Amino acid sequence: MNIVVIGLGSMGRRRIRLIKQYNDSYKIIGVDLNKERRIASESEFGIETIDSLEEAIKNNSLDSAIICTSPLSHSKLIKLCLENNLHVFTELNLVTDGYDENIQLAEEKNKVLFLSSTFLHRAEINQIKKLVKMQDERLNYNYHIGQYLPDWHPWENYKDFFVGDKRTNGCREIFAIELPWLIEVFGNVKDIIVRKSRISSLNIDYDDNYMVILEHESGHKGMLAVDIVSRKAVRNLEVFGENLYLSWDGSAEGLKMMDIEKRIEANILLYEKIDQLNQYSKFVVENAYYDEIVFFFNVISNNIEPIYDFEKDKIILDLIDRIEA
Numbered sequence: 001m002n003i004v005v006i007g008l009g010s011m012g013r014r015r016i017r018l019i020k021q022y023n024d025s026y027k028i029i030g031v032d033l034n035k036e037r038r039i040a041s042e043s044e045f046g047i048e049t050i051d052s053l054e055e056a057i058k059n060n061s062l063d064s065a066i067i068c069t070s071p072l073s074h075s076k077l078i079k080l081c082l083e084n085n086l087h088v089f090t091e092l093n094l095v096t097d098g099y100d101e102n103i104q105l106a107e108e109k110n111k112v113l114f115l116s117s118t119f120l121h122r123a124e125i126n127q128i129k130k131l132v133k134m135q136d137e138r139l140n141y142n143y144h145i146g147q148y149l150p151d152w153h154p155w156e157n158y159k160d161f162f163v164g165d166k167r168t169n170g171c172r173e174i175f176a177i178e179l180p181w182l183i184e185v186f187g188n189v190k191d192i193i194v195r196k197s198r199i200s201s202l203n204i205d206y207d208d209n210y211m212v213i214l215e216h217e218s219g220h221k222g223m224l225a226v227d228i229v230s231r232k233a234v235r236n237l238e239v240f241g242e243n244l245y246l247s248w249d250g251s252a253e254g255l256k257m258m259d260i261e262k263r264i265e266a267n268i269l270l271y272e273k274i275d276q277l278n279q280y281s282k283f284v285v286e287n288a289y290y291d292e293i294v295f296f297f298n299v300i301s302n303n304i305e306p307i308y309d310f311e312k313d314k315i316i317l318d319l320i321d322r323i324e325a
Contacts, residue, residue: 007068008032146230187218
């Protein structure tokens with residue numbers, strides 16, 4: 001397997017590390033306009049890098065592409081890769097630019113068009129889904145996800161990467177990460193109520209906090225709080241009903257369920273080994289990123305259906321548009 005990784009920032013380097021962990025025999029070509037990033041990736045991973053995707057395609061017999069650039073660049077890159085008969089894995093797009101065209105192109109070329117939704121590969125999410133589906137009753141949930149925007153990439157100004165852009169803003173990214181799994185667990189959204197505003201002094205032109213009530217077709221309902229102002233990074237979930245109480249703090253060891261008879265809350269441990277990097281918060285579990293990469297290669301090799309795709313993402317992005325409107 002010959003792979004081009006486009007974008008050698010933090011996410012691109014993560015994907016390279018995990019690909020090599022999965023199969024070190026795969027040849028990886030890195031593409032980035034930034035010379036320092038290319039040099040760092042060559043040194044860290046021992047890969048070849050280049051500043052032009054067109055040249056990488058021309059000079060190498062490539063099979064697939066991993067797109068890790070900023071979201072607004074994805075559409076054209078996806079199209080170029082598909083036109084050159086590459087399977088495509090792309091990080092979150094956050095906008096539907098080129099969706100219909102690229103979906104059709106992938107079908108015509110008989111190539112995999114794979115969209116990341118990493119939380120669908122989290123062991124905690126799958127366990128929450130299992131426990132929720134076991135219930136006959138309707139459930140409620142409270143879920144708060146927040147982190148101060150300047151803390152997202154402390155090594156660079158938040159105006160210098162995609163969350164500074166209104167179309168791909170920080171709150172929108174959080175919604176795009178969280179809503180796919182919330183809908184997978186609790187069902188399609190029937191109705192929403194939104195309250196939003198700006199309460200920070202951040203130099204942005206979009207709302208920095210949202211409180212959203214979601215009513216699902218299943219009868220479950222939830223209160224989702226999303227913000228980029230919380231000075232403590234938080235991911236706090238409560239799921240509750242007459243016969244179930246779950247809580248999760250976003251960490252690999254933070255999922256808990258109450259034994260109602262004993263009135264004791266106990267951790268649900270799901271990992272034999274937790275893969276985490278020191279530079280990220282406790283919420284960032286590398287296991288799910290690894291499982292997602294493995295799943296992509298399995299989709300290519302075994303012709304299985306992705307658990308998330310561009311058609312599902314169109315629904316999610318439409319819902320986010322309604323929330324932001």
